Amino acid sequence: MEAREDFTGIMLGIFLGKVRHMFGTRVVIADGDPENRQKFKEILTHAGYMVVGLVEDGRSALKVIFQNEPDVVIMDARLPGAEGLEIARIIEEHRAAPVILLTEAHEQELVSEAATTWIFGYLIKPVEEKQLFMAIEIAIASYKKIIKLEEENKRLRQTLEERKLVERAKGLLMEAKNMSEREAYKYMQRKSMDNCVPIARIARRIIISLKK
Structure with a gap:
């Protein structure tokens, strides 16, 4: 004992x-x-x-x-x-x-x-002191895991939304400018590089301009 x-x-x-x-x-x-x-x-x-x-x-x-x-x-x-x-x-x-x-x-x-x-x-x-310390460390570790998962889910949702924008803009370009799928994507890619902005932002601009 x-x-x-x-x-x-x-x-x-x-x-x-x-x-x-x-x-x-x-x-x-x-x-x-x-x-x-x-x-x-x-x-x-x-x-x-x-x-x-x-x-x-x-x-x-x-x-x-x-x-x-x-x-x-x-x-x-x-x-x-x-x-x-x-x-x-x-x-x-x-x-x-x-x-x-x-x-x-x-x-x-x-x-x-x-x-x-x-x-x-x-x-x-x-x-009890031991229970207090253990509870604190477990709570902090669990909290960090949840926050990390939420951030990852947010990034995944954002990536999915950006892909949808690119696909939509690509379709509009193909229809409005008689481009192939590859040409439409290359067009957006070039605009993105020339303007130093994400391709999703270029896609959003294209959607706005071609919907008018």
């Missing part, structure tokens, strides 16, 4: 050592209880995190989050002035930061409701 506890202590020490080197991870803590806020601040600061905001209500939370652009938000589910889930939905709209929700053990209905919002982790009070 003692050997297992020693091993756990060693592993926790290694973990905390790594965390302490992670300077720059910015955290906002939103909790209506001043003792909880101070406790979280002391734990996180000691571990090397930067606490860039301590707030007690929903309105203040949003203000501090948008001003300080944290990497993660630790937020009580029952914030004064606004429910934590309501604040999380606003944060989601702006993709401001991942949210970790603090809940009581009996709030299972709230946890189920939170499954459809911008929540990247749950911590049941009282929170």
